[in-house]
Amino acid sequence: MQVLYFAWLRERIGIPKEQIETNAATVAELVEELRGREERYALAFSDMASVKVAVDQELVDMDAPLKDVREVAFFPPMTGG
């Protein structure tokens, strides 16, 4: 699946998006997997109260399933307007 990062998550991880092959069943499991990869991921996902997630461009909770999902995006709370 395609994983996208926005705002300070993008800056901390250092890339806007990447292709990830995973067996994670939920968003939370994917986050756990990413955290274990490298320090920059662990840092980006250190405070989950400041991280929101969208699955296939819809806002969801961290326990959302990843079956048949094409796109997951992580970002801080929105600040538009």
Add this chain to the structure above:
Amino acid sequence: MAVRVQADDFDIGAEIAAMAAGRKDIGAIVTFSGLVRDMANGQPITTMALEHYPGMTEKALEKIEAEANKRWDLQASLIIHRYGPLDAGANIVLVATASPHRQAAFESAEFIMDYLKSRAPFWKKESGAAGGNWVDARDADETAINRWDQTSKA
């Protein structure tokens, strides 16, 4: 109903005129426009970078606009949101709603802005002499949404 996500500036007068063009049934057009302030937390700001999530942004705004049109009997609605680098003083967002009487136009414009703030995927980074800073979401923005949950409006 129309949603535009664009780098270019917009002309508020021209948008109002376009909304009313060729019709005589509209009694009220309410517009809200948001601009880049030159101060944040006591620090001068020269530019603001607005990042967004192409694809999801349009979907989220269309959903908010559709919900407003479901709750209020609107004759027209428009949401324009800019992205990219914006100087202090520049336009960021325009919401316009039209209805036969003012109340529906006022309320729906406020509803759209409240939801846009916390549900549309935009992020602001303010920059000045002191460096760049991602703007924190305000608790008040989430609270602003909750009040609409308790309102039953046809």
